[in-house]
Amino acid sequence: MDVTRRTQLSVLSLIVALMSFAWLFALPGRASAMDVSVLGYGAVGNGTTNDRAAIQAAIDAVNAAGGGTVNLPGGYTFLTGDLTLKSNVTLNLNANAVLKESQNTAHYAHAQTYGRLKSGSIPWNAWADNNYPLIFAGPGTTNVAITGAGKIQMTYTGNDATSIVIHAIGFYQVDNFTISNITIDGATMYNIALRQSTNGVVTGVKTTNPATLNSDGVSLANCQNIRVYNNTLTTGDDGIYVWASYNDPRGGTWWSTANPIPTKNIEVDHNNVDVQCAGGCHGFLFINWTGGNPDQSTSEVSRVNVHDNTLKATYPIGALIDDPYTPGPRTPTESVTFKNNTLIPVNGGTKLDGNVASMPKTDFSGDADFAGITSSTTLLNTNFDGAGASSTTYKQTSFWTNEGGGGASNAAVGQPGGYYGYIQNFNLGYAGIYQGVHLTPGTYTFSASVQSSGASLRMFAVKASDGTVLQSTAFSGTGWTAKSITFTVATAGTYRLGIDNNGGASATAWGRIDSAALTTGGSGTSGTIFTTQTPVGYDNDTQYELGTKFYSTVAGSITKARIYTNATEGGAHTVRIWKASTGTVVAGPYTWSITAGTAGWKEFTLPAALTIAANTDYIVSVSTSSDHWYPASSHGFDSPVNNGNLITYAGSGVFTTTSGAMPTSTYNNANYFRDVYFVP
Structure with a gap:
């Protein structure tokens, strides 16, 4: 077991894919002010003399001069302890040069401890997560490289207890790096361990003769904008893995995941991976251990592309999905x-x-290898605050893919209820936020509350595999507006539902989305807003007009109004239905006399059914009677309450103390249990 234990058209899809890795072609070149040999700094290179201080002196000098290359010349073996690579420095191992790990603790700049696993109750707690790697680069380091045709030789005494067991290369919070063309031989722990690092490539690397288990190839923990390609990796444990980590208890010396960044834009391609452990190991692996994270969006995994690799292992593809340290949401x-x-x-x-x-x-x-494995069949995190998922730790962009200037925010913009999704910075190219769900043949309606800066934006349903647009509609309203599209799926697959910039290129334009819903069928379903919800309590403090703001994703009729009462409430109530945008009464007022004596839902049949338009906000209001009793659930509308085609908002429970006026005020996002019966 591993020590970590382990859209507009098809062209648009291509553009988006290329944009995802555009950073790769914009990595700045290495500084070249100096080009030095470690021999000039006192390195001996006989394989027995400790050359760590000389090599480090060369690195320090080149860094101080503004950057350049530190060469290990061919024909020499440089014995060393841990080295710290610094900004703007390329460490070049020339052909036939060997950088050899010392087994003498006195040769190290940082204290090292012999052995593989630390004692205690933390599983897989390796000394390598405490001991510094042979080549280390830490927070703030930028523009570095380890290159050349030479070799890093890791060593092992044959016994864990008498061996310094460390990672060959370990980067933590490093930006803009290249690791290329070197050979790493004899690993006893990870060959390359990258932690919370960004904008890098690993290419042309060979790993050979793994000495023990735990000799993983390339480990990517909470990394962004990384490409791992054209490597030949023979390992004693997992070949390449993407690791989402939150507050791993083994960190703290040279790395930590207490403050993670999301994993995104990872490309793994054209690698040949041969995993030689006896069983249970993987060629490519997801390790998703973020159970304790209160906001899973900060450690989510997005846009990982694994293609054109040869993966030989017990399990060529795998995943570890339950956090062993802090069990919680996946x-x-x-x-x-x-x-x-x-x-x-x-x-x-x-x-x-x-x-x-x-x-x-x-x-x-x-x-074909993944037949039967699909995206979620329902929308998740539908209001960017956790609705539609099993845990409210799924919020912000969790399960939503954002391209270009996409993201989530909880800034107060007139939309109650916390976070919403957004797109912006259209001048930089395509901007979209969408969720890909697996749909089977049928008709569906995608609805959401949307807002624009005034630019013409697009709500869409797109087939993920080829970019075919199934349906779309433009919107440009500067206030939050209900929008929906109905589309038909002919073949099962992943379909992307969301909003984008619709080809716009303004630097100041933006769009927002919230309260998304996906329903089956385009003709609608009959029903009420509330289903199993009941009031938390009741009050009788004063006279109110109480209401619920809602819309339907399809046109239809309101045939009844209803309210929930306690056994005491009775007397004359007034029923009205309002068009929210104009404040006009479209049904009523109707006088409704309720007889006290029983608690539960009471229904009033409208004298004439009210025809309502799709995606238009209405408010159903029913006044209190002279006894002033009414139901209330504080925070009952912290999130929308949706059922079938009937959609509400966070903060849909509204009131006013002005008799006969449209209720628009909210308090603690309370629900006052005013409802309708809808027929499409």
């Missing part, structure tokens, strides 16, 4: 693609382990 994962990989299971394994299907994921795409 990591939200979106926009993951597996394509054209050659999967070779050994040791009686299978191409995929059983956890891949269980990962909570949206906008998932896999080829």
Whole structure:
């Protein structure tokens, strides 16, 4: 077991894919003010003399001069303890140069402890997570490289207890880096461990002769904008893995995940991975251990593209999805693609382990090897505050893919209830926020509350595999407006539902989305707003007009109004239905006399059914009677309450103390249990 234990058209889809990795072609070049040999700083290179101080002196000098290259010349073996790579420095291992790990603790700049696992109750707590890596780069380091045709030689005494067991390369909070063309031989722990690092490539690397278990190839923990390609990795444990981590208890010396960043824009391609452990290991692996994170969006995994690799392992593809340290919600994962990989299971394994299907994921795409494994079949985190998911820790962008200037915010913009999704910075290219869900043939309605800066934006339903637009509608209203589209799915697959910039290029334009819903059928379903909800309490403090703001995603008729009462409430009530945008009464006023004596729902049949338009806000209001009794559930509308085609908002419970006026005020997002019966 591993020590970590382990849209407008099809063209638009291509553009979006390319944009996802545009950073790759904009990495700044290395500074070249100096080009030095470590021999000039006193390195001996005989394989027995400690050359750490000399090599570090060369790195420090080049860094102080503004950058350049530190060369390890060929034909020499440089014995060393841990080295710290610094900004604007390239460490170049020339052909036939060897950088050799020392097993003498006196040769190290940081204290090292012999052994593999620390004692105590924390599982898989390796000394390598306490001991510094052989080559380390830390927070704030930028523009660095480890290159060349030379070799990093890791060493092992044959006994964990007498060996310094460390990672060959470990980067933490490093930006803009390249690791290329080197060979790492004899690893006893990870070959390359990247932690919360950004904008980097690992290419042309060979790992050979793994000495022990735990000799993983490339580990990416909470990283962004990384490409791992054209590597040949022979490992004693997992080959390449993407690790989402939150507050892992093993960190704290040279790395930590207490303040994670989301994993995004990871491309793993054209690698040859041969995993030689006896069983249970993976060629490519997701490790999603974020159970304790109160906001899963800060450690989510998005836009991971794994393609054209050869992966040989017990399980060529796998996932670890339950945090062993802090059990809790599973990591939200979106926009993951597996394509054209050659999967070779050994040791009686299978191409995929059983956890891949269980990962909570949206906008998932896999080829024939992933038959039956799909995106979520329902919208998740529908109001960006946790609705539609099993835990309110799923909020902000959890399960939503954002392209370009997309994200989530809880700034007060007239939309009650916390977070909403947004798009902006259209001058930088495509901007969209969407969720990919697996749909089977049928008719569906996607609805949401949307807002624009005034620019013409687009709500869409798009087939993920080829960018075919099934349906779309433009919107430009500067106030929050209900919008919906109805579309038909002909073949099962992943479909993207969301909003985008509709080709706009303004630097100041923006769009927002909230309270999303996906319902089956385009003709609508009969029903009420509330289903199983009941009041938390009752009050009788004064006279009120009490209401619920709502809309329907399809046109239809309101045939009844209803309210929930306690056994005491009775007398004459007044029923009205209002068009919210104009404040006009479209049904009523009707006098409704209720007889006290029983608690529960009471229904009033409208003298004439009210025809309502789709995606238009209405308020159903029923006054209190002379006894002033009414039901109330404080915070009952912290999130929308939706049923079928009937959609509400956070803060849909409204009131006024002015008799006969349209209620518009809110208090603690309370629900006053005013409802309608809708027939499409």
